[in-house]
Amino acid sequence: MQAGKTLLDRPRFALTIERLCHQLLEDWGDFSNACIIGIQPRGTLLSNRIHARLEELVGKKIEYGKLDITFHRDDFRMPDGPLAPHPNEIDFIVTDKKVLLIDDVLYTGRTISAALAALNDYGRPGAVELLVLADRRFNRHLPIQPDYFGITVDALDEAYIKVRWDEIHGEDEILLFDKKP
Amino acid sequence: MKGLSTRHLIGIKNITEDDIHLIFETADNFKEVINRPIKKVPSLRDITVANLFFESSTRTRVSFELAERRLSADTVNFAASSSSVSKGETLLDTVNNILAMKVDMVVMRHPAPGACVYLSSRIPANIINAGDGTHEHPTQALLDAFSIRERLGEVAGKKIAIIGDILHSRVALSNVFCLLKLGAKVRVCGPPTLIPKHYKDLGVEISHDVRDTLRWCDVANVLRIQLERQDIKFFPSLREYHQYFGITRQMLLELDREIVVMHPGPINRGVEISSDAADGPHNIILQQVENGVAVRMAVLYLLAAGN
Numbered sequence: 313m314q315a316g317k318t319l320l321d322r323p324r325f326a327l328t329i330e331r332l333c334h335q336l337l338e339d340w341g342d343f344s345n346a347c348i349i350g351i352q353p354r355g356t357l358l359s360n361r362i363h364a365r366l367e368e369l370v371g372k373k374i375e376y377g378k379l380d381i382t383f384h385r386d387d388f389r390m391p392d393g394p395l396a397p398h399p400n401e402i403d404f405i406v407t408d409k410k411v412l413l414i415d416d417v418l419y420t421g422r423t424i425s426a427a428l429a430a431l432n433d434y435g436r437p438g439a440v441e442l443l444v445l446a447d448r449r450f451n452r453h454l455p456i457q458p459d460y461f462g463i464t465v466d467a468l469d470e471a472y473i474k475v476r477w478d479e480i481h482g483e484d485e486i487l488l489f490d491k492k493p
Numbered sequence: 494m495k496g497l498s499t500r501h502l503i504g505i506k507n508i509t510e511d512d513i514h515l516i517f518e519t520a521d522n523f524k525e526v527i528n529r530p531i532k533k534v535p536s537l538r539d540i541t542v543a544n545l546f547f548e549s550s551t552r553t554r555v556s557f558e559l560a561e562r563r564l565s566a567d568t569v570n571f572a573a574s575s576s577s578v579s580k581g582e583t584l585l586d587t588v589n590n591i592l593a594m595k596v597d598m599v600v601m602r603h604p605a606p607g608a609c610v611y612l613s614s615r616i617p618a619n620i621i622n623a624g625d626g627t628h629e630h631p632t633q634a635l636l637d638a639f640s641i642r643e644r645l646g647e648v649a650g651k652k653i654a655i656i657g658d659i660l661h662s663r664v665a666l667s668n669v670f671c672l673l674k675l676g677a678k679v680r681v682c683g684p685p686t687l688i689p690k691h692y693k694d695l696g697v698e699i700s701h702d703v704r705d706t707l708r709w710c711d712v713a714n715v716l717r718i719q720l721e722r723q724d725i726k727f728f729p730s731l732r733e734y735h736q737y738f739g740i741t742r743q744m745l746l747e748l749d750r751e752i753v754v755m756h757p758g759p760i761n762r763g764v765e766i767s768s769d770a771a772d773g774p775h776n777i778i779l780q781q782v783e784n785g786v787a788v789r790m791a792v793l794y795l796l797a798a799g800n
Binding site for chain 2: 380382383384393394395396397398399400405429430432433434435
């Protein structure tokens with residue numbers, strides 16, 4: 313297997329999440345009438361951490377949900393079989409709330425487009441902002457940009473960004489590969 | 494994710510255990526969808542489904558239609574009684590004419606066993622069997638097993654009794670295939686005239702003693718006496734049938750543990766099951782109906798994903 317180039321190692325990974333949390337604190341205050349929604353499956357690994365840390369910093373509960381977008385995707389008919397759905401865990405309505413949408417990597421923008429459509433099933437949000445850990449700026453298919461990002465990555469289309477998580481892979485890091493392994 | 498091993502859902506006999514688990518896992522997600530305030534997702538918005546019902550149906554037709562609409566598919570409904578079938582058109586001609594209008598999937602109920610297999614080898618659309626004569630009714634078996642899994646945690650190792658008119662029941666045959674594939678122990682129970690001899694070759698127990706069967710089982714799936722398919726008398730009278738094979742609340746209360754009572758509907762109250770048992774706390778009959786929509790959404794979604 314090809315070795316990936318490390319874009320973010322463990323200490324900087326932690327620092328980046330900490331920085332994002334403080335940035336949110338500055339802009340969103342105490343998160344009253346606001347909620348955090350992570351996109352299943354990988355965005356929720358990031359949103360779990362951000363949500364937990366923000367609750368510590370704010371000192372109160374922040375509404376938090378997990379959104380699955382499988383049934384809203386425009387590409388669910390894949391050659392290697394259907395996409396596996398994950399559970400939706402949103403036990404509140406987002407109507408008139410400010411929503412922070414969280415995913416790990418922003419690339420073509422299609423996932424976010426589907427997430428915005430899926431979010432409508434839970435009401436009409438007052439406003440939605442987007443946070444991603446890695447923003448691949450090139451080859452966007454849709455006019456979608458993040459409001460908060462950990463790092464920006466300028467890479468060729470065939471390159472592949474892998475975010476590894478302590479909970480699953482035993483390490484917190486972001487790796488860049490020349491092509492999809 | 495691996496998809497289904499088949500392009501059509503003709504019967505449980507033709508699908509694998511992995512297929513069944515995949516349908517259940519997908520149905521779990523759809524169950525959550527249909528319990529939301531907005532019960533709709535856009536997955537099948539580019540798909541047109543024809544519901545061809547050559548035999549009467551309420552539950553299955555409504556359930557399929559709801560499943561299709563909740564996936565945003567376009568639907569056309571067809572009932573044999575009000576169509577050119579009554580003018581002598583053949584099944585293949587009828588279906589080909591409907592397919593010429595660019596239909597992607599066909600849900601079909603037909604009185605002739607094998608009608609779906611016949612069509613599946615002749616037309617390009619995905620076919621879902623919604624009951625073919627006395628042969629199979631795969632989505633009913635899937636939703637029954639899904640409901641058992643939901644209530645008892647798993648199907649494997651559980652003792653399931655299918656009680657009633659086994660001879661004329663496509664639900665019984667599909668249930669037997671499905672439950673055995675999932676590792677359950679299955680017993681069929683009814684009068685000797687209503688249990689075909691070949692059932693013992695399927696790997697199920699056969700009993701003619703309903704009280705003993707209730708003591709044995711974790712789940713009793715009670716089937717309707719299909720009088721419309723009985724051209725000769727298989728038992729002396731409905732009253733006598735109820736006396737020997739009908740399930741009553743009293744019989745359930747006399748058991749030393751609680752069992753789950755299921756019925757695929759429509760219920761003949763006072764024949765195979767008494768009203769107090771059909772409405773009692775043991776039954777999951779309405780959960781079966783709710784799960785039917787989720788399971789059918791999963792089947793439609795997975796078959797469409799395979800195209």
